[in-house]
Amino acid sequence: MNSRRVVSQGLRRCAGVSLLGLLASAVLVFAQGAPAGRGVQAGQPGRGPAETLVSPEVHPDRTVTFRLYAPKAAEVTITGDWMATLEARTGGTAKMTRSADGVWSFTSPPLEPTVHLYFFTLDGLNIADPVNPFIKLRNRTSGSLVEVPGSPPPVWQLQQTPRGTVDINWRRSAVYNDEHPFAVYLPPGYRTGSARYPVLYLVHGGGDIFSSWVTPGAANVILDNLIAQKKAVPMIIVMPYNGSNYPNLPLEQGGAAGNAAARFEQYLLKELIPYVDANYRTLADRKNRAMAGLSAGGGATYNVGLKHTGLFSQFGFFSSGAITGEAAARYPELASAKAAAGKLDLIWISYGRQDPNYKGAEAFSAALTKNGVKHTYVTRDGGHVWPVWRWSLAEFAPLLFRNR
Numbered sequence: 001m002n003s004r005r006v007v008s009q010g011l012r013r014c015a016g017v018s019l020l021g022l023l024a025s026a027v028l029v030f031a032q033g034a035p036a037g038r039g040v041q042a043g044q045p046g047r048g049p050a051e052t053l054v055s056p057e058v059h060p061d062r063t064v065t066f067r068l069y070a071p072k073a074a075e076v077t078i079t080g081d082w083m084a085t086l087e088a089r090t091g092g093t094a095k096m097t098r099s100a101d102g103v104w105s106f107t108s109p110p111l112e113p114t115v116h117l118y119f120f121t122l123d124g125l126n127i128a129d130p131v132n133p134f135i136k137l138r139n140r141t142s143g144s145l146v147e148v149p150g151s152p153p154p155v156w157q158l159q160q161t162p163r164g165t166v167d168i169n170w171r172r173s174a175v176y177n178d179e180h181p182f183a184v185y186l187p188p189g190y191r192t193g194s195a196r197y198p199v200l201y202l203v204h205g206g207g208d209i210f211s212s213w214v215t216p217g218a219a220n221v222i223l224d225n226l227i228a229q230k231k232a233v234p235m236i237i238v239m240p241y242n243g244s245n246y247p248n249l250p251l252e253q254g255g256a257a258g259n260a261a262a263r264f265e266q267y268l269l270k271e272l273i274p275y276v277d278a279n280y281r282t283l284a285d286r287k288n289r290a291m292a293g294l295s296a297g298g299g300a301t302y303n304v305g306l307k308h309t310g311l312f313s314q315f316g317f318f319s320s321g322a323i324t325g326e327a328a329a330r331y332p333e334l335a336s337a338k339a340a341a342g343k344l345d346l347i348w349i350s351y352g353r354q355d356p357n358y359k360g361a362e363a364f365s366a367a368l369t370k371n372g373v374k375h376t377y378v379t380r381d382g383g384h385v386w387p388v389w390r391w392s393l394a395e396f397a398p399l400l401f402r403n404r
Contacts, residue, residue, distance in 0.1 A: 049069045049101055049102065049103050050069045053067050053068075053069050053103065053131050054067065054131075055067040055068065055129055055131050055132060056118075056129070056132060056144075056146040058146065058147075058148055058149070061110055062110040062111050062112075062113065062148050063107055063108055063109060063110050063111070064107070064108045064111060064116075064146055064148065065105060065106070065107045065108075066078055066096070066105065066106050066107075066108070066118065066120075066129065067103055067104065067105045067131075068096065068103070068104045068105075068120050068122070068129070068130070069102055069103050069104075070102065070104055070122055071101070071102025072102075073098075073104065073122050073123050074123055075095070075122075075123060076095075076096045076098070076104040076120055076121065076122050076123075077093045077094060077095050077096060077120070077121045078093065078094055078096055078106045078118055078119070078120055078121075079091050079092065079093045079118060079119055079120075079121065079126075080092070080094075080108065080116060080117070080118040081116055081117045081118070081383065081385035081386065081387070082108065082109075082111050082112070082116055084352070084354045084355075084382060084383025084384070084385055091117070091118075091383065091385070093121070094106055096120075104120075111148045112148065112387055113148050113149055113150025113151075113153070113154055113157070114147070114148065114150075114154065114156060114157075114386070114387045114390055114391075115145050115146070115147050115148075115156075115216050115218070115386050115387065115390065116145065116146050116147075116148065116386075116387070117136055117143045117144070117145055117216065117385065117386060118143060118144055118145075118146065119141075119143040119144060126141060128142050128143055128144045129144035132144045132145075132146070134146065134147070135215075136208075136212070136215065136216045136386075137208075137209055137211070137212075137215070138207045138208055138209065139207050139208070139209065140207060141207075145215075145216055155221075155222055155225045155226060155229075155394045156218045156221055156222050156225075156390040156391075156394060157218070157221065158221055159224075159225050159228075161188075161224050161225055161227075161228035162188035162189070162224065162227075162228060163188060163220075163224050164185060164186050164187045164188045164190060164220060164223065164224055165185075165186050165190070165191065166183055166184065166185050166186070166214055166220050167183065167184040167186065168181065168183055168211075169181065169182050169183070169184060171271070171275060173267060173271055174271070175243075175263060175266045175267040175270065175271060176243055176263070176267060180241055180243075180267070180271075181209075181210045181241055182210050182238060182239060182240045182241055182272065183210055183211055183213070183214055183238075183239040184236060184237070184238050184239070184276070184280065185214075185219060185220045185223060185236065185237035185238075185239070186236060186280070187223065187224075187227055187234040187235060187236070188224060188227065188228075188234070189234070190236075190281070194281070195234075195281065196281045196282060196283045197234055197235050197236045197280075197281060197282060197283060197288075198233065198235045198236070198282075198283050198287075198288035198289065198290070198400070198401040199235065199236045199237070199238060199276065199280075199282050199283070199288065199289050199290070200235055200236070200237045200238070200290045200291070200292065200397070200400060201237075201238050201240065201268070201272075201273075201289070201290070201291045201292075201305075201312075202219060202237050202238070202239050202291075202292055202293065202297070202393075203239075203240060203242050203291070203292070203293030203294075203296075203297030203298075203300045203301060204217075204239065204241075204242055204293065204294065204296075204297050205242075205293070205294045205295030205296045205297050205298075205319075206242075206295055206296035206321070208242075209241065210239055210240060210241040211239075212239075213237075213239045214239065216386045217386065217389060217390060217393070218390055219237055219239070219393060220237075222390065222393055222394050222397065223235070223237065223397060226394065226397055226398060231398045232397045232398045232400070233400060233401045233402070235397075235400065235401060236276075236280055236282060238272065238276055240267075240268065240272055242264060242293070242296060242297055242300055243260060243263050243264045243267060261299075261300065261303040261304060264300055264304060265303075265304045265307070268304060269308070269311070273289075273311070286309070286310060286311055286312060286313045287313050287345070287401075287403075288401060289311055289312050289313065289314075290312060290313065290314035290315065290316070290346070290400050290401070291304075291305035291312045291314075291315055291316075292315060292316025292317070292318065292348075292393075292396060293316070293317075293318065293320070294318040294319055294320070294389045294392070295318070295319050295320065295321055295384065296321050297318075297320075298316075298317040298318055298319065298320025298321055298322065298323065299320060299321035299322035299323075301315055301316065301317060301320070302315075302317065302320065302321075302322040302323055302327065303322055306330075306331050306333070306334075307331070309333055309343040309344065313343075313344070313345040313346070314345050314346035314348075314399075314400055314401070315344070315346065315347050315348070316346075316348045316349075316350075316392070316393075316396045317347075317348070317349045317350070317361070317364075318350050318351075318388070318389050318392040318393070318396075319350070319351055319352060319355055319357065319361075319384055319388060319389065319392075320349070320360075320361065321357070323349070323360055323361055323364040324360040324363050324364055325360075325363030325364060325366065325367045326367075327364055327367075328364055328367035328368055328371060328373075329367070334367075334368065334371060334373055335371055335373075336371055336372055336373070337371075337372040337373060337374065339373075340373045340374065344373065344374075345403055346376075346399055346400070347368070347373070347374070347375035347376070348375070348376045348378075348395075348396050348399060349361050349364065349365055349375060349376065349377045349378070350377075350378050350379065350380075350388070350391075350392040350395065350396070351379050351388075352379065352380060352381065352382035352383050352384065352385065352388040353379050353380065353381055353382070354381065354382060354383040355382070355383050355384045355388070356384075357384070358379070361377065362377075365377035376399075378395065
């Protein structure tokens, strides 16, 4: 059975909820997190620490206190993406301090106004924050998120602007032989108008799920704000489930890296793009179709998108897997400015300077420069983390669909 649900961005501030719970109730609400300055649940008189605990608590100076009630634990640490170093892709680890009542706590330094991923390690067991419902769901392990507000709010945080919607689709996939989900962002005015729009296919990273670009990624919020500021062209964003992330699949179902790319290619070309063009008001030509992704999603953009320049004209690689100096020799369009002309309208590459894989992107950029292929390569502080990818989308989206 095929079904579709519509999620209004106006609901994003309601209450953080697990996607599993949403699916069970057929209600889909994506949350930005608990309000700044307080935790998930206010304390109630007469209740113990487990019921009254506040975590995370965002302070006015943008420091954040994290707490875990674990009176029998011998050691508790916290891992946060703001601690990212070249040795740790997703963050460093710090010890938490235990109080007399069994509450472990840690207060961060002032954090960038954006989303931050963290989790606790309790006597060797990694767990999400049990009193914070703002969760980053993954195929295997899930972590907790905290949104640190900025003033004025950055482009990835809610502002008083017209808001689009997000469709959640379940479609039977012959390629994957399952009910395959994907999300579709529709810009403000889509529901009430008749205009057609260009489309960005935006792919998540390894281990993540189709909703990742909405929940920690805030792609819909970013585009609403950019469109309202007239910095981006109104567009549709399709966020597929990157099939290369399926754990434990046999080879014939996409369980190996090379075969997974081939399976995702079949799904994208034979099922997803035809469905989107048939069911949404798209401008269905290469000038109006782009592809981008983070990490493994950037790898999919390279392995699948660049392979089909008859379908896509613009490409974004955010902390991308697959791109190296040698990768610039794979496709004929990357060989020279003449070969790229009319085929590659935009190549945009971004990386966090503390990401251990940045050297591959540097080498890819250097090879493109040597070949005379026009592209953009930008970096900022940060590791292999969502603050970098939110920033990447916010910088990349305004460049799309300008030369139609």
